[in-house]
Amino acid sequence: MTELSGRHIHNIVRRALNRVDDRLVDHGERVAYLVMHMLLEEGSCDARTIRNVSFVALLHDIGAYKTEEIDNMLRFEIEQSWNHSIYGYLFLKYLSPFRSYAPVVLFHHTPYVELEAMNVPLKELAECVSLADRVDVFMEQGAGEHVLEVMEAYRGTKFSPKWLDLLKQAEQKKGILEKLSGSLFMDKVYEAQEKVPLSKEEIDVFLKMIIFAIDFRSRYTVIHTITTTSISRQLAVLFGFDEEKTDKVRQGALLHDLGKIGIPVEILEFPGKLSPQAMKIMRTHVDITEEIMGGEIEEEITRIALRHHEKLDGSGYPRGLRDEDMTMGEKIVAIADIVSALTGERSYKVAFDKKKTVRILREMKEENLLCPYCVEMMISHFDEIMRQVGKTGNHILNIYNIMQLEYEELARQYAYKGRDTNET
Ligand SMILES: [Fe+2]
Ligand SMILES: [Fe+2]
Ligand SMILES: [Fe+2]
Structure with a gap:
């Protein structure tokens, strides 16, 4: 990187x-x-x-x-x-x-x-x-x-x-x-x-900035990305990944939904189940991520980012890869993505509690969709992982709140004043 x-x-x-x-x-x-x-x-x-x-x-x-x-x-x-x-x-x-x-x-x-x-x-x-x-x-x-x-x-x-x-x-x-x-x-x-x-630190802040730009489309997506990244990093540490490998997982997770910057907001924040056609558009976010990365980001990180919708039985997208094609880092981000979606509030659903989330993860494990080791690691450390997610999420929400307040304050100071003078 x-x-x-x-x-x-x-x-x-x-x-x-x-x-x-x-x-x-x-x-x-x-x-x-x-x-x-x-x-x-x-x-x-x-x-x-x-x-x-x-x-x-x-x-x-x-x-x-x-x-x-x-x-x-x-x-x-x-x-x-x-x-x-x-x-x-x-x-x-x-x-x-x-x-x-x-x-x-x-x-x-x-x-x-x-x-x-x-x-x-x-x-x-x-x-x-x-x-x-x-x-x-x-x-x-x-x-x-x-x-x-x-x-x-x-x-x-x-x-x-x-x-x-x-x-x-x-x-x-x-x-x-x-x-x-x-x-x-x-x-x-x-x-x-x-x-x-x-x-390295500057690159990291740059990548985060690009992720925050998704906020122009959807704030849910930014929060989801931050949550997925936090879960991925923690799972990598729990599996004993060294610092370098953990960092690659973290960066792959950070970039995993970057392509959503190219998906219309009506689809990103649709309050219900997406039609097959809308779903098809939604799924292109993986290709858009690939296009935006433009082959300029390290291969291993790119793969982690682009494979988060693949499933062990080959039923995922975009490539229909199977268990044996995927690395542990890729499987970690795939489960982190799902946990973030289940435990997060969305335009179409409330946040699921631990019981419901664990049940769904176990079902997906039984159906050979998710890596069984990742599922068990996630479940056995659920509370501590989600506590950390809460802290990170609160930090981001705080920033957004401060931005909102400051926006109003500055608008009062400059924008409205400007409008008054234009009218008179
Ligand atoms: Fe995604
Ligand atoms: Fe300009
Ligand atoms: Fe300008």
């Missing part, structure tokens, strides 16, 4: 978000490119900062996936843009490896004069992203080489003179705007993302 580079992560993020809506990822990449060139001209940032900022710029509109402000984002006039800035800020702050950069996202649509009068961290960087953002939107609307003249008209009001000068400088030296319409402009960004290797 450690060989995953920033570029790999970038591509995984790209493919995952494209499954939600493909209009914003390209915009994010072009903004990352412009921001990076301005920072290089400025010359005060080290390679790690430039790498991190390239990700922040890529993700600057991530809140729009949640707030349905995508159309607004891609227009030039954007008065009603606070909601996605606030959600994006909270996403960065609580669910990403870029907590400290969150204010950049919060203020990426705030005019330069207003921002200058505020006492907020990283406002220069927010001004940089703000300029890059509008340059790209305006270019996309056909401004061509006139884009800099248009930006010039807002010098010192909407846009920062400093970044405007650096943008022009980069344009004069390297012709960055022309390259933007070509296909190779991202090479420079990839280079910056690969220059400073990601640590």
Whole structure:
């Protein structure tokens, strides 16, 4: 896993978000490119900062996936843009490896004069992203080489003179705007993302961030994923797996339902039994996971993630594998997935208690669907495993609650105020 580079992560993020809506990822990449060139001209940032900022710029509109402000984002006039800035800020702050950069996202649509009068961290960087953002939107609307003249008209009001000068400088030296319409402009960004290797911990937080992005579709799915991961890790430890092997099981579990980011929310949260047709769509989440991973994640982890719906008797999907084809790690995640589904609340069912869950697991064992050793290990340690699941789950729910409260608070502070001034 450690060989995953920033570029790999970038591509995984790209493919995952494209499954939600493909209009914003390209915009994010072009903004990352412009921001990076301005920072290089400025010359005060080290390679790690430039790498991190390239990700922040890529993700600057991530809140729009949640707030349905995508159309607004891609227009030039954007008065009603606070909601996605606030959600994006909270996403960065609580669910990403870029907590400290969150204010950049919060203020990426705030005019330069207003921002200058505020006492907020990283406002220069927010001004940089703000300029890059509008340059790209305006270019996309056909401004061509006139884009800099248009930006010039807002010098010192909407846009920062400093970044405007650096943008022009980069344009004069390297012709960055022309390259933007070509296909190779991202090479420079990839280079910056690969220059400073990601640590194991950083990769882990990145993967978790991608999993949290499923929240744009369904919060149940995020909680289910976290629960499955906790159960899988605990079972691996109980079976005596060493640290490295346990970690692979944990990461495979973390990624196991990633493809649900591409399943319509009406199906993910359908309040009842799915029709055969809807079920067919639901089952494609395994293929979507495979597509998003794009062969960039270690084989063993990939297999664990992709085999959680296989059954010992060959009746599972997508491959109909049998007992002898599957490793213990794969079987562990398969049972953890089921326990999480049974013990969790869903749009179509209440949470099952221990008695009912144990009965169903035993039945599945008798029917040769689940690994008997995993079932017995799960049942004999049921209480301690579920206690830990409860702790992890509460932690996530707490984060979501804090995000909700903070969202309302920030919306009161900025969004509603903005609306008032627009109306008067
Ligand atoms: Fe935006
Ligand atoms: Fe944007
Ligand atoms: Fe699944």
